[in-house]
Amino acid sequence: MPDEKLPLALSVGDPSGVGPEIAIAAWQARDSAGLPPFYLLADPALIDARARRLGASVAMVETTPAKAPEVFVHALPIVPLAARSIDSPGQPDPANAAGIIEAIDRAVADCLGGRAAAVVTCPIAKKPLYDAGFRFPGHTEYLAHLASLHTGADAMPVMLLAGPELRTVPVTIHIALSEVPKALTSDLIVATARITATDLEHRFGIARPRLAIAGLNPHAGEGGAMGAEDEHIIRPAIERLRAEGIDAFGPLPADTMFHARARAGYDVAICMYHDQALIPAKALAFDEAVNVTLGLPFIRTSPDHGTAFDIAGKGLARPDSLIAALKLARRLADSETKAAAA
Numbered sequence: 001m002p003d004e005k006l007p008l009a010l011s012v013g014d015p016s017g018v019g020p021e022i023a024i025a026a027w028q029a030r031d032s033a034g035l036p037p038f039y040l041l042a043d044p045a046l047i048d049a050r051a052r053r054l055g056a057s058v059a060m061v062e063t064t065p066a067k068a069p070e071v072f073v074h075a076l077p078i079v080p081l082a083a084r085s086i087d088s089p090g091q092p093d094p095a096n097a098a099g100i101i102e103a104i105d106r107a108v109a110d111c112l113g114g115r116a117a118a119v120v121t122c123p124i125a126k127k128p129l130y131d132a133g134f135r136f137p138g139h140t141e142y143l144a145h146l147a148s149l150h151t152g153a154d155a156m157p158v159m160l161l162a163g164p165e166l167r168t169v170p171v172t173i174h175i176a177l178s179e180v181p182k183a184l185t186s187d188l189i190v191a192t193a194r195i196t197a198t199d200l201e202h203r204f205g206i207a208r209p210r211l212a213i214a215g216l217n218p219h220a221g222e223g224g225a226m227g228a229e230d231e232h233i234i235r236p237a238i239e240r241l242r243a244e245g246i247d248a249f250g251p252l253p254a255d256t257m258f259h260a261r262a263r264a265g266y267d268v269a270i271c272m273y274h275d276q277a278l279i280p281a282k283a284l285a286f287d288e289a290v291n292v293t294l295g296l297p298f299i300r301t302s303p304d305h306g307t308a309f310d311i312a313g314k315g316l317a318r319p320d321s322l323i324a325a326l327k328l329a330r331r332l333a334d335s336e337t338k339a340a341a342a
């Protein structure tokens, strides 16, 4: 249970991406945005180099999680990594993998060790990490692995994109589109929807959340004429969820379930693959949507965008989605604290 005085732990993400500069910009906006205290897990030399490159005048102090809240008022608190990072914006380098992973590891350890209230991650690019031997598809799956290492219990991670007007969950996440039909099972849909319903109720405070379940194929299969998965895999999953008392309905044709009137009828859209969930979320709210990992024994949020190598180091990156991620992490941590105290 997070303590409301604990800071948020922010991992730097890929040093060649926009993570360092959106972290700096978020700290600079702390008062106007009403941000809760956070500390940045990073190589201090990297953050100093990026600030200089951008001509940003920012006070930084190397510190500890415990001292971060008092530092945060006047300087960006940096909890130094053991690994060094290369400042090469736009040029991802597998040599940065050690620092990227150390920052995530330490954020999780701080959170589960009672030193941080929640984990917030700046974006990582997957390919340079794979090239360095990292064997997890992304943060989402790696965080579940870390949770299991720390607690000894298996965790099933669920990706939620949360924006002001829409929440979406992809049932299959970081896999090729050609693999989706094989990976999609009724068991996976049921397990994903259960975790979503539980976390929306207990972490987001939505009593009996309404889950709109998307079909996989055009027109949700058109009665089997355009694919069998909607009737043979998705509909049985919905029947099982309803039998458990979860307010799930569908399968809905995905092309007509995201317009404003349709969205008014549900709290979350459970989608069958990555882009089915992330395209509507980012199209509606690229600067405000937050990536949240459900199903973990700690809170994790992230901006919805990626490393943006094309603009890294140019002073063009907007910190808005990171700011939304920091605020949502604080809100979720505080509601967990209140629920535990009640």
Ligand SMILES: NC(=O)C1=CN([C@@H]2O[C@H](COP(=O)(O)OP(=O)(O)OC[C@H]3O[C@@H](n4cnc5c(N)ncnc54)[C@H](O)[C@@H]3O)[C@@H](O)[C@H]2O)C=CC1
Residues within 6 Å of the ligand: 018, 022, 122, 123, 124, 125, 126, 127, 139, 291, 302, 303, 304, 305, 306, 307, 308, 309, 310, 311, 316, 317, 318, 319, 320
């Ligand atoms: N949470 C995470 O760690 C995420 C990581 N990624 C990774 O990021 C890498 C790049 O992915 P892309 O598909 O190119 O998506 P991207 O989100 O990095 O960039 C897409 C477009 O949005 C712009 N953009 C992104 N963030 C912005 C910001 N803060 N301010 C202004 N413009 C911004 C970029 O300049 C680019 O034109 C991939 O390797 C992917 O794996 C992608 C999404 C989330």
Ligand SMILES: NCC(=O)COP(=O)(O)O
Residues within 6 Å of the ligand: 124, 137, 138, 139, 140, 141, 278, 291, 302
């Ligand atoms: N497209 C979303 C994404 O790649 C984020 O993944 P993760 O690194 O948060 O698991």
